[in-house]
Amino acid sequence: MDTRADILHSTDWTRAFHAYGPATDAPEFLAGLLSEQEEVRERALGYLNSAILHQGTVYPATPPVALFVAGVLGEPAVDLPVGDPFREAAGSAVEPLRLGLLDFLADVARAVAERAAGRSLPELEGLADPGERRGELDALLTGMADGDAEGEEEIWEDPLLDTVFHAALRDLWRAAPTLLGAVRPLLTHADGRVRQRAVTTTGALCRLVEEPEVDLSGAADLAENRDEGAAIVLALVEGGGDTTSFLAHPDQAIRACAALSEGLAGDPVAVGELRAALLDPAAADAWFRDRPGYFPGHVRFSLVDALVSRSGSEDAADLLPVFRELAATAGPFSCEADLRGLLRLALGGAESAPAPEVAAPTELQRAYLRAVVDNDRLWDTRVANVALLLRSLGLPTAREALAALAATP
Template sequence: MDTRADTLRSTDWSRTFHAHGPATDAPEVLAGLLSAKGEERAEALAYLNGVILHQGTVYPATPPAALFVAGLLADPVGDLPVSDPLGGSAGAPSDPLRPHLLGFLADVARAVTEVSAGRSLAHMIELADPGEQRDELDALLTRMARGDTEWDEGLWEDPLLDTVFHAALRDLHLAAPALLGAVRPLLTHADGRVRQQAVTASGALSRLGEGPEVDLSGAADLAENRDQGAAIVLALVEGGGDTSAFLTHPDQAIRACAALSEHLEDDPVALGELRTALADPSAADSWFQDRPGFFPGHVRSSLVDALVARSGPGDAADLLPVFRALAGVASVFTSESDLAGLLRLAMGVTEETTVSGVVSPTDLQRAYLRAVADNDRLWSTGVAGLSPVLHGLGLPSDREALAALAANP
């Protein structure tokens, strides 16, 4: 596939759209990535992360944009500075453009993986085929390009749009080898920041292709710090590689990252690493100076997700210290991601079971409830972080009532 800059000219953008409508503006805005003006590069980068890829959704305009971005990775423009449009961990204002472009490709790959999980490429190709409705699909894309529908609700409810979105997923899967080919030379780039982002992008993109495992040995030989080492382990996690050897690494952060591998779901050593790491969730959140892109937010959130997925109600006693530690750092804004999964397990709820109410909690369950009731950070005025979860478990969402239930045997 073509990953050169002339993708802007060779693509019929009128047949695509993005989060804000027809993508006929893409050539002009994306050309800003090649601009000598920093504000134009920043505007184009914001367009990539907020319009071409919007809140984890890929659009028909995403595949050609991703190929264009991949074609810029070797361009000298990648050395020019640009501000981070998201203001997050993707980089400081003085960072060069190249790491941001790699971050965009990694985010696209993860979005595709999440939506197309469990589907083979052959199945996606089938879903993207309009069959006898090819003419109707052509008419729909023409209407979109004209913008005469004003992007009303009726247009978004057209079942043919499913075919269009499936085609975007298909195209990105098919583009994975070309995207990986553009990223691979950067695995041994002189700039450690670029290497780390290239490793992260390689791990995410490798899940889209059906080729061999990405060789990260060159990047491993050049790894200079924990952040870069963890990025390599996490790339193996994403790509389905074997991380078991890292469970004995001297660095706890590296061990915990290795434990996140789906292949270690039944490994007691990996489970123990997750529990140990979450015994001090604040320390886990501060492991990295430049947090690997694998983690969308707090490091502890990914550790909690893995721990909950590998545990059951029978593990509640062993998980109580972890729950108490998390309750001590959680807030009304993070309480659901920090505590909901473990609380449901403690109350005996799994994906296969539900409860209508807990009338007489056990001593162990009351210990969990006390950890919630006693934490002021979970009960800020006007914000009830765990109230929906408590309500769903048949528990009182009023603090005094919950404390009373937790206190009485």
């Protein structure tokens, strides 16, 4: 596959649309990644993370763009700094563009894995074949390229367009070995930040490679701090490697990262590490100076998700200390991620089942409810998130009513 700069000229961008229409603007933005002007580089990076990869969706333009990005990872120009293109205020921290490009490739790999929904490459190839409707598909893409404003909404809603999206997934799956090859030299880069992002991107790309060999030994030899060490363990987690040995690591953060592996879902030691880490959720969130890209938000959110997936209602009593700490830490904007899973387990329900009726809670269930009632920050009347969460679980949405339900009968 061609990852060199001439992909700008060898791709028919009129047929490779992105989130906002035909990708005829791609050559200009991609060339901007190598510009000497910071604002041009910043706009180009923003283009990657808005038009080319939009809210977890990949488009026909995404495969050639990803290959171009991989092809410039070794260029000196991507050492130049760039700010966050989505920053809300001036003066945001800047970092080498190479880091943003690695993050983009990691996000693309995760988007492909999630959108493919467990399908194999042969299955994607079948879904990407329009068969006898190829002519209709060509006409559809021509209409999109021509910018037919009147028929634009109809084009985007045409089920035949699914074929094109599956083709994008297929092409990125095929490109994964090439993308990995471009990232691999950065695993031993002199800059620890680059090594860390390269490790994370390698783990994400390994999700698209059958029987991947997640060899991070070079990066491990150069790791200088907890952040790099955790990134290596998390790349093994994401790439399907074995993290069992790290459960005995002296650093709790490393042990907890190792415990996130799906391969350790039934391991009581791993579950114990998740529980122990969540007994101080604020400390877990502060483990890293440069949080590994595996975590899409607060570290505790991923720990909670893993713990909930490995627990049942029968574990509610043992999980009460964890829930109390989370309930004390949660705010109105984090309550869904912090509380829903464990609270639903305590109420005897599963995510796939309707919310259980809670008319006469047990003492254990009342203890869970009291933990929610006791956090003043959760009850900010300007934010409805807590009420929405409680309603979805069949609970009273007013603090006084919930306190009454939680009171000892």
